[in-house]
Amino acid sequence: MSRQGTSPQVKLLQGNEACAEAAIAAGCRFFAGYPISPSSEIAEHMSVLLPRVGGKFIQMEDEIAAMGTILGAAITGMKVMTATSGPGYSLKQENIGYAVMAEIPCVIVDVMRGGPSTGLPTSPAQSDVMQARWGTHGDHPAVALAPASVREVYDETIRAFNIAERFRMPVSVLVDEVIAHMRERVVVPDKASIVLWERPRPTAGPDRYLPYAETPTGVPPMADFGTGYRYHVTGLYHDPRGLPNDTPEIVDSVIRRLVGKIELGIDLIQKYEESGLMDATIGIVAYGSSARSAKAAIRMARTRGIRVGLLRPVTIWPFPERPVRDLATRVKHLIVPEMNLGQLVLEVERVVAGRCPVHRVNQVTGEPIPPNEILHLIMEVA
Amino acid sequence: MFDYEKYLRLEMFPHIWCPGCGDGIVMKSLLRAIDRIGLHKDEICMVSGIGCSSRLPGYVDFNTLHTTHGRPIAFATGVKLAKPSLTVIVITGDGDALAIGGNHFIHAARRNIGMTVLLFNNATYGMTGGQLAPTSPAGTIASTSRYGSIDPPFDACKLAIAAGATYVARATSFHSQQLDRLIEGGIKHKGFALIEVLENCNTYYGRPNKLNLIDLLKWEKDNTVNVKAAERMTPEQLQGKIITGLLHQANRPEYAAEYDKFIARVQS
Numbered sequence: 001m002s003r004q005g006t007s008p009q010v011k012l013l014q015g016n017e018a019c020a021e022a023a024i025a026a027g028c029r030f031f032a033g034y035p036i037s038p039s040s041e042i043a044e045h046m047s048v049l050l051p052r053v054g055g056k057f058i059q060m061e062d063e064i065a066a067m068g069t070i071l072g073a074a075i076t077g078m079k080v081m082t083a084t085s086g087p088g089y090s091l092k093q094e095n096i097g098y099a100v101m102a103e104i105p106c107v108i109v110d111v112m113r114g115g116p117s118t119g120l121p122t123s124p125a126q127s128d129v130m131q132a133r134w135g136t137h138g139d140h141p142a143v144a145l146a147p148a149s150v151r152e153v154y155d156e157t158i159r160a161f162n163i164a165e166r167f168r169m170p171v172s173v174l175v176d177e178v179i180a181h182m183r184e185r186v187v188v189p190d191k192a193s194i195v196l197w198e199r200p201r202p203t204a205g206p207d208r209y210l211p212y213a214e215t216p217t218g219v220p221p222m223a224d225f226g227t228g229y230r231y232h233v234t235g236l237y238h239d240p241r242g243l244p245n246d247t248p249e250i251v252d253s254v255i256r257r258l259v260g261k262i263e264l265g266i267d268l269i270q271k272y273e274e275s276g277l278m279d280a281t282i283g284i285v286a287y288g289s290s291a292r293s294a295k296a297a298i299r300m301a302r303t304r305g306i307r308v309g310l311l312r313p314v315t316i317w318p319f320p321e322r323p324v325r326d327l328a329t330r331v332k333h334l335i336v337p338e339m340n341l342g343q344l345v346l347e348v349e350r351v352v353a354g355r356c357p358v359h360r361v362n363q364v365t366g367e368p369i370p371p372n373e374i375l376h377l378i379m380e381v382a
Numbered sequence: 383m384f385d386y387e388k389y390l391r392l393e394m395f396p397h398i399w400c401p402g403c404g405d406g407i408v409m410k411s412l413l414r415a416i417d418r419i420g421l422h423k424d425e426i427c428m429v430s431g432i433g434c435s436s437r438l439p440g441y442v443d444f445n446t447l448h449t450t451h452g453r454p455i456a457f458a459t460g461v462k463l464a465k466p467s468l469t470v471i472v473i474t475g476d477g478d479a480l481a482i483g484g485n486h487f488i489h490a491a492r493r494n495i496g497m498t499v500l501l502f503n504n505a506t507y508g509m510t511g512g513q514l515a516p517t518s519p520a521g522t523i524a525s526t527s528r529y530g531s532i533d534p535p536f537d538a539c540k541l542a543i544a545a546g547a548t549y550v551a552r553a554t555s556f557h558s559q560q561l562d563r564l565i566e567g568g569i570k571h572k573g574f575a576l577i578e579v580l581e582n583c584n585t586y587y588g589r590p591n592k593l594n595l596i597d598l599l600k601w602e603k604d605n606t607v608n609v610k611a612a613e614r615m616t617p618e619q620l621q622g623k624i625i626t627g628l629l630h631q632a633n634r635p636e637y638a639a640e641y642d643k644f645i646a647r648v649q650s
Contacts, residue, residue, distance in 0.1 A: 032459075076464040094450055095453065
């Protein structure tokens with residue numbers, strides 16, 4: 001039933017559907033993809049939604065092609081997205097690095113499933129946390145968002161476009177299979193309430209345009225191909241004109257600017273939720289569907305009089321260093337539940353640096369973490 | 383005298399190509415063809431992969447995109463579909479297009495998306511030091527086939543025709559006037575156009591195979607037969623010869639134009 005005209009809309013949506021709807025709301029008009037479980041519904045929905053709004057969907061011959069194709073479309077000025085899952089995310093990594101180097105905005109949704117290799121094609125995991133950070137070769141900035149509900153998939157997909165455009169870089173949305181296939185009641189935000197950021201575009205004429213100039217934000221303006229701003233784009237190190245250049249000074253300044261631009265804009269990228277931490281003696285750091293298990297465990301612990309709270313990174317890359325460090329000074333124990341053998345916990349341990357003990361809950365069976373598993377550990381350390 | 387400089391980024395010179403390399407000959411032919419058609423520089427998007435010939439877009443003053451190894455056709459598909467008004471020209475080598483990028487090559491041909499693929503076939507991986515290529519003739523001595531290769535080579539034109547390309551031509555860097563015309567025809571063609579150019583790498587193909595630049599250019603001249611001349615030749619006379627010229631042309635809907643019709647149908 002259509003309820004257009006009465007906003008906000010309430011819909012029963014699957015996580016993957018919410019992702020596609022949000023992409024359209026964010027202004028995405030180009031999607032290239034390749035079938036892979038458990039992300040295929042995103043491509044399927046985009047194939048329905050995009051032509052209706054004059055956008056373009058193309059099913060490519062492979063994952064690598066899909067990644068390259070969205071970058072080609074992005075350089076003509078379009079907001080672009082692709083969606084995949086573990087094995088496909090691995091295949092895309094080289095071109096994700098290209099997007100970093102050439103500073104091409106794009107959104108990559110990775111619906112995480114159990115790996116390595118073909119692994120568990122339809123079962124959940126949080127196994128691509130480190131791939132999202134270090135999957136492509138070389139030093140590079142990385143932004144990854146990890147929603148924990150269907151509504152948050154909607155919000156974080158929009159935020160992924162905003163960050164990608166504003167910072168001229170690839171942004172990953174790491175959805176785990178639980179969230180991707182779960183259906184929830186979603187209050188879809190009113191279109192007018194959605195804030196969209198656009199990529200910086202040149203204000204001066206083509207004769208003075210430098211596509212890779214140093215700027216106060218670290219983000220140079222990006223001209224659309226075919227609008228009179230003829231310039232060169234390459235994955236090689238390049239000078240402010242975009243022309244290949246491997247002199248040590250240029251190489252050093254380019255990589256430092258690429259990494260530095262998200263440090264300069266960290267406040268626009270960082271996002272986390274804190275709940276029940278005011279009086280907590282035990283803190284849990286959890287993201288995605290593991291944070292839902294953690295919340296259930298916290299409720300059960302509190303009925304037993306144990307004061308536990310949650311710090312939930314929504315932006316997992318860059319890692320929320322300050323809030324985790326602050327929390328480590330206020331609690332006696334930290335617990336990090338993950339559907340992997342310990343990935344984000346490595347960052348927690350690095351940042352906590354011995355301020356308090358860090359305990360792990362690792363589930364790699366292809367099933368979500370039962371709240372009881374977390375509760376047992378809470379009771380053990382309390 | 384043709385004014386090449388109006389199309390060049392002079393600040394990028396000297397170029398990286400070895401003395402005697404065929405890449406510069408093909409680049410000049412490409413610029414003459416573009417000039418003959420009368421395209422404005424802003425209308426052209428040139429996309430390349432990785433390799434010696436893929437450095438070409440850096441030297442020319444268009445919208446230029448130097449992508450990852452094997453992927454220029456994938457990137458070009460995004461450019462053409464997102465902005466069909468652009469004339470998209472892909473600069474690629476034999477390794478780039480037929481080995482690591484082979485999948486994109488056949489699927490772009492299948493879609494018949496409007497782009498001109500200029501395939502520089504020097505039968506070697508020049509930039510990395512002369513390794514065996516998917517186009518190297520059997521018996522080739524390369525840095526990864528010191529005893530002579532046993533691998534049969536690809537025929538890029540047959541591959542493109544089988545995959546659905548609608549303009550398929552072969553030329554050599556020796557016959558540069560023919561190359562001008564074939565490139566011009568490819569760019570004007572609405573659909574997926576392939577122009578395979580047989581050229582030479584005297585540094586990395588020539589040296590280990592004991593062929594100098596003159597030998598290689600003579601090979602291009604002596605071992606190729608124009609498709610029209612070939613029609614009058616016997617199978618015996620054609621033995622071992624490579625046919626050049628416009629080998630195949632067909633009419634089939636161009637993908638980006640079809641997509642616009644598709645959107646109109648969905649929206650109506």
